[in-house]
Amino acid sequence: xxxxxxxxxxxxxxxxxxxxxxxxxxxxxxxxxxxxxxxxxxxxxxxxxxxxxxxxxxxxxxxxxxxxxxxxxxxxxxxxxxxxxxxxxxxxxxxxxxxxxxxxxxxxxxxxxxxxxxxxxxxxxxxxxxxxxxxxxxxxxxxxxxxxxxxxxxxxxxxxxxxxxxxxxxxxxxxxxxxxxxxxxxxxxxxxxxxxxxxxxxxxxxxxxxxxxxxxxx
Numbered sequence: 095x096x097x098x099x100x101x102x103x104x105x106x107x108x109x110x111x112x113x114x115x116x117x118x119x120x121x122x123x124x125x126x127x128x129x130x131x132x133x134x135x136x137x138x139x140x141x142x143x144x145x146x147x148x149x150x151x152x153x154x155x156x157x158x159x160x161x162x163x164x165x166x167x168x169x170x171x172x173x174x175x176x177x178x179x180x181x182x183x184x185x186x187x188x189x190x191x192x193x194x195x196x197x198x199x200x201x202x203x204x205x206x207x208x209x210x211x212x213x214x215x216x217x218x219x220x221x222x223x224x225x226x227x228x229x230x231x232x233x234x235x236x237x238x239x240x241x242x243x244x245x246x247x248x249x250x251x252x253x254x255x256x257x258x259x260x261x262x263x264x265x266x267x268x269x270x271x272x273x274x275x276x277x278x279x280x281x282x283x284x285x286x287x288x289x290x291x292x293x294x295x296x297x298x299x300x301x302x303x304x305x306x307x308x309x310x311x312x
Contacts, residue, residue, distance in 0.1 A: 096306070099125075101213040105304040106130040109175050112209045112300065117142035118168055120201040122176025123151050123194040126211050130175055131155055145171060147201050148194040149258050165204060174205035178298070179224045179291075181216050185298040185312070186274045190227025190291030193257050199289055202296050210298035214305040221274055225250070225265035227291035232262050234286020241284045242266055245277075261288055 096104070106129035113119050113134070121127060121144045131151065134141065135158035143161035145168055146152040152162045165171075176198055180188040187210060189195050202208050226247070230238045239249040247266035255263050271277055274294030281290040303310050 096304075098213055098215070101304040102126040103129045105211045105213060105302050105309060106133050108302050108304070108309045109209055109211045110134075112207070113173050113175065115140075116172045118163060118171060119144045120171040120174030120176075120205050121146045121151050121155065122174070122198055122201070123148040123192045124177040126177040126213070127151060127175070128154060130211065131158060131160070134158070134160060145201055147176065147197040148192065150192075150194075165201065169204075171201065171205040173207045173209060174201050175209045175211060176202070178210050178212050178216055178293075180218050180221050181210060181212060181298070181301055181303070182218055182221050182274070183312075184274075185210070185301050186221065187293040187298060188221050188224050188226055188291055189293055190229070190263070191224070193227070193229075193252070193255055193263055195227055195291040196229050196257065196259055196289040199293065199296070202293060207300070208296070208298045210301045212301070212303050214303045214310070217303060221271040221292070222269040225267045226269055226271070227252075228264045228266060228281060229257055229259070229261050229288040229290075230264055231286045231288060235262055235264065238284050238286045239264055242281070245269075245280065259288065
């Protein structure tokens with residue numbers, strides 16, 4: 095029986111063919127992505143650089159010898175590789191467990207192809223069991239929380255967490271997300287919200303999950 099860490103490593107390796115021959119790669123954040131960065135290090139000579147979604151990933155990339163580039167200087171990316179906290183059958187995601195959702199969403203939007211890598215435990219029929227992260231301007235925290243309560247969610251302030259953009263995170267519990275795109279729009283439109291961790295308007299293009307010994311692609 096493979097450990098969860100081994101499953102993450104296996105699925106990270108499975109994503110390598112999608113970035114072969116791509117000079118500049120978009121890189122996400124999280125434990126599965128850390129394995130992916132380690133895999134990339136093996137052929138770093140072929141990589142011009144990476145656009146990273148977090149300070150943690152940027153540090154890891156530099157450590158293995160891959161230059162970190164500014165998205166403004168690069169323009170549209172060919173491929174973005176990132177993990178997810180939940181994935182539904184439509185390849186819509188919940189992301190933000192690592193508090194990097196805003197930069198992840200920006201890079202996903204600026205990429206032609208979004209490859210999501212995860213272990214099989216992240217697959218769900220309906221999004222919402224994993225608390226939905228919402229990045230919020232600090233002074234708007236309690237106002238946004240009250241607005242989210244009206245939507246039926248139970249927001250919990252993620253204490254001792256400041257994002258790379260110097261904002262705070264509300265994790266919203268008890269949501270059954272029947273219409274992900276609609277909810278993404280509603281929460282994004284609450285004044286004071288920077289970004290919601292629903293990746294529904296721009297879902298993944300390809301999802302790779304490690305299920306036991308095999309990699310499932312959909």
